[in-house]
Amino acid sequence: MTAATEQDVEVNGASLHVRVEGTAGKPWIVLIHSLGTDHRLWDPQIAAFAPAYRILRYDMRGHGLSAATPGPYDIALLTDDLLALIAHFHIERAVVVGISLGALTALSVALRPAPAVAAIAVCDSRSDMSPENARAIDERNRLVRADGMQAVAGALTERWLTPATIRRRPDIADSVRATVLRTPVEGFVACAEAVKSAGLEARLGDIARPSLFVASDQDGGLPVEIMRGMQARVPGSRFAVVPAASHLSNLEQPEIFNAILLQFLHDVS
Numbered sequence: 001m002t003a004a005t006e007q008d009v010e011v012n013g014a015s016l017h018v019r020v021e022g023t024a025g026k027p028w029i030v031l032i033h034s035l036g037t038d039h040r041l042w043d044p045q046i047a048a049f050a051p052a053y054r055i056l057r058y059d060m061r062g063h064g065l066s067a068a069t070p071g072p073y074d075i076a077l078l079t080d081d082l083l084a085l086i087a088h089f090h091i092e093r094a095v096v097v098g099i100s101l102g103a104l105t106a107l108s109v110a111l112r113p114a115p116a117v118a119a120i121a122v123c124d125s126r127s128d129m130s131p132e133n134a135r136a137i138d139e140r141n142r143l144v145r146a147d148g149m150q151a152v153a154g155a156l157t158e159r160w161l162t163p164a165t166i167r168r169r170p171d172i173a174d175s176v177r178a179t180v181l182r183t184p185v186e187g188f189v190a191c192a193e194a195v196k197s198a199g200l201e202a203r204l205g206d207i208a209r210p211s212l213f214v215a216s217d218q219d220g221g222l223p224v225e226i227m228r229g230m231q232a233r234v235p236g237s238r239f240a241v242v243p244a245a246s247h248l249s250n251l252e253q254p255e256i257f258n259a260i261l262l263q264f265l266h267d268v269s
Helices: 039-049 075-088 101-110 131-147 153-160 164-166 170-180 185-196 199-206 224-232 252-266
Strands: 002-011 012-024 027-030 054-059 094-099 117-123 212-214 238-242
Touching: 002 075, 002 212, 012 039, 027 039, 027 075, 027 101, 039 054, 039 252, 054 224, 075 101, 075 185, 094 101, 094 164, 094 252, 101 185, 117 252, 131 185, 153 170, 170 199, 212 224, 212 252, 224 238, 224 252, 238 252
Parallel strands: 027 054, 027 094, 094 117, 117 212, 212 238
Antiparallel strands: 002 012, 012 054
């Protein structure tokens, strides 16, 4: 394996913080994190993936060490960021893996004429937006704008992790909470608006790339049936469920999550 490198890359009108690691000459995978986190969300995957893959992960616009450019954002903009990074690193073929907001970006790029994107994995996300979901995002954004990220950090941690993980692994809960608190208000709000306006549900049947959908069995805001319905609309796609996990299944059950992803990566690589 080669040494990991981190850098800030100017693409698509923003400075994006990028980490590249793994094994040179191996197939590329791109890991895209969720709303309110950063590229370190994927730390539990790196040791398992690095021997056989070259890994690109980055802080999405408005998150981590990337620029929080003024909103509004939409999924098209975030997808343009992804494609610009793929072009910057001269990646000819990659599997794109996303969780939550990152998964919406993966779905979006699969609908683009992007030859470098060979396959996608969609984890813990939904492509539809009910009026109830939209109102909840609007209310949370108002709260964040008024009182900052501290107004939602605790509630989001409790929503994204199971009570068992919070009780048994307080270090994971503390890390998630701290990452939410570090997220710029403008970036969080603008990316939440991108989630609300994604509008990808009607186009799922147009995805022609190999696709994997990964759900969690204890995600209260995203029942397994929602992701099963998404997967059923994508021709030839696969489906898997991570047990004893909520919205951040890769953190709570990394061994199970990694095994699911490694099998898919092996099959499509």
